[in-house]
Amino acid sequence: MSSEEVRTSSQPAAAAVASKTEALLELRNVTKTFGGLTAVSKVDLIVRPREIVSVIGPNGAGKTTVFNLITGIYEPSSGEILLAGRSLAGLSPDKIVLQGITRTFQNIRLFNNMTVLENVLVGQHTRLKAGVLGSLFRTRSVVAEEKRARERALELLGFFGTALVARQDEYVMNLSYADRRRVEIARALAADPKLLLLDEPTAGMNEVETLEAVKYIRRLRDELGLTILLIEHKLAVTMGMSDHIAVLDYGQKIADGLPDEVRYDERVIAAYLGRQSETKAEDDESAAEEA
Amino acid sequence: MATFLNLLIVGLATGAIYALIALGYTMVYGIIELINFAHGDIFTLGTFVTIAILSMLGVTAANPPSTMSWVLVSELALACIGSFLFCAVLGVLIERVAYRPLRNAPRLAPLISAIGVSLVLQDVGKLWFGNTNVSFVSLPIGSVQMGPVNVDVINIFVLVVAIILMAGLQLLVTRTRIGRAMRAVAQDRDAAALMGVNVNLIIGVTFFIGAGLAGAAAFIYSLKFPNTYFYLGFEQGLIAFTAAVLGGIGNLVGAMFGGLIIGLIYSLVTLIPATVLPHGGNAWNKAVIFAILILILVFRPSGLFGQNTPEKV
Structure with a gap:
């Protein structure tokens, strides 16, 4: 609900343009539960052709689960995922690759x-x-x-x-x-994908390498015409290149909008600041992973 | 010296058969980390199918051909292809029925399932050809003088066929799209699926080829050895499995060399005279081979060609 507010209230022009282009990827009310745990709850997401869209959120917010749902590793418990208007329900991961979605991995x-x-x-x-x-x-x-x-x-x-x-x-x-x-x-x-999913494409990179990665991710869109959905932890990276950013927290989408809107969204700030210790622990973790 | 050279050639030919069987163990282990206990029994049924096809064509042990002819050669080729295809399809069926449903079960489950399939296949063999030795057709192939050694031509033939098959497999695995997909699935099944590889299909292809090679091995075994029985594959399978472990299970080149080495040991142990070991080396060859298996497992658990692969993430 809050996401719709963000979209309609503060970017009428973008919304008007966007409504004319059909979504390449659309998540409709997607939920994934593991036993009693709800990893992803009623998430809507729209990615239009040639957009760079980021999914951010604290550790355990369900970002990678969303990727696993899109690529067919998991089947949604409810809701629907569509690529260019066609449902991906029931397709195995290799069939989804044939439909035009490929990905990279966090590790x-x-x-x-x-x-x-x-x-x-x-x-x-x-x-x-x-x-x-x-x-x-x-x-x-x-x-x-x-x-x-x-x-x-x-x-x-x-x-x-x-x-x-x-x-x-x-x-x-x-x-x-x-x-x-x-x-x-x-x-x-x-x-030959239409949609490329990048799971933390700059994790473990130093500053120079990160800047270079940002450059080639933009080139993927500009030169190869790809649409890109990415998970990213370095906020500076996402803010600089995303057309819009979806923020997940506890499996729910709490915001979705232009980088600047998301940056000042109260719930986003609360989600990040409220659990800063955790975010830090996670950074330590990924640092340990690299080592 | 002549005896030694002769045993060397016999050992290589026997070893080539072990190598072909060992490849099936190692391919299946490489791709789904299962010791396919039914593999040896697939080999047994391959020997039976070879006999059945030849007898349908009128070539029987009771009425062996007296001369080689092109007709006979084509009948043998038919038996070889028939045995390959029968075993290959059987391997795929076994995977589909007994292993695939257990793919995400704890590892002990498919192992027990494999032992079950092995017992079922042994009983099928027993029902088919009974509880006795069944003779192969003996072919009118002589021997040639090579330097100081008088070599049975059949040994050379066995070696040549086995080497062609192994070279073909090696090319398939290293140079082709299917082979790359097999290696990808072996290394990281989920990542392979996410790159568009149909994992079930590739595992099926692996069983097809692995079991098919056992079928081909069964055919050339029938040329070289006098007879078969329903338990043959279980015994030969254990030796071939040792060969696969010796080479480093999961490693194709390792299985090939492991097979040849085991065959050589099997053959050369015969040289040990009765004064050293009671009843002579011939009575000890299996004991020696399994002693070797234990030594490998103790001192080099990953085998001659195996690497200690890092834990999968």
Whole structure:
């Protein structure tokens, strides 16, 4: 309710424009319960094409659960998730990738015993056709497809400059943390998504790397025409690049609006300040994770 | 010296068969961390299917062919493909019925389920061919003189077929879309699914190929050895499993080398004279192999080619 207030009261112009564009992703009244615990409660969210939208909130607010619901790891207990007007209900994660949603992970989940290039090739899995027999007999079409796939993978790595292209045959575990984040994005891009979900894309990065990440996230939208939904803890990062920000607290959406509106929203301030000790603990946690 | 060289070749050929069976254990373990106890019994049924197909074509142990002909070669090829496909489909069915429903259950559940399937398959074998030894067809293939050694051609044939199959598998796994998906699922099933990989399909393909290789192994076993019975696969399976553990379970190259090493040991142990071990080495080969298994587990639990993989997140 409060979110609607924010939207209607303070951004009439944006709302008018927005209502003309159809939502790419829409969450309608989505709830997820685990046993007696309600992780996500009646969340509405609209992401329009070529928007960068952030989901923020204190630890345990249900942000990653929302991502897991969108990508099909969990099925909503109630409510509906739509991509370009079509319900994603009942689709398995791999089918949702086919619909055009891919993601990265908070704690990078690359395939460590594969090379940089191979990781990106796995990302292209749905876009390739080779079956077992064709692969075994290496038919001409399979060989040609494999060649195209490699070229495409290099092109995607090239999005991040020449450094990753040069290291294409290295195992990903030998890469720096920031480079691994880049490879993970390249892998997610490989499936030709319409919507890219980034789960804390700058976690564990230093300031320079964070600034660079902000730059390439913007380029993902501006150059590749992607729509981006991201979870982010560094408020400065989200404030600077988001078209709008949804704030979750205890599984509920307590605010949704332009960065400046959210920043001064009383409930948001209360949610963050009220549990500052926790936020701090979480920072320590992620710092420990990096180490 | 000639005896030694001969045992070496026999050992390699036997080892190649173990390697093919070991690949099935290691592939399944790699992808769903299950020791597929039914795998050896799939191999047994492969030997039975080989006999059944050949006898349908009129090639029986009672009436063995006297000369090699192209007709006979094509009949053998048919038996090999038939055994491969039968075992492959059986493997997929077993996964679908007995393992997939238990995929998220505690790990002991699918293990017990696998033992159950193993017992069921043994009984199927017993119903089919009875509780006795069943002879394979002996082929009119002679031997060739290679330097100082007189080698049975069949050993060379077994080695060649096994190497072709293993090379094919290696290419499939390292160079193709399906192989990449298999490795991805083996490493992080959820992340693979979120990259668009159909996990159930890929696990099915893994069972298809792993069990199919056991079928092919059953066919070449039938060329090299005199007979089979319903319990054969259980015993051979244990040895092949040892080979997989020796190489590092989950590691394909490890299973191949593990199989060859076990085959060589199995064969060379025969050289130990009766003065050293009562009744000679031949009576001890299984004991030696399992002693090796224990030693590996104590001193190198991750196997020769295995790495200590970090805990999954």
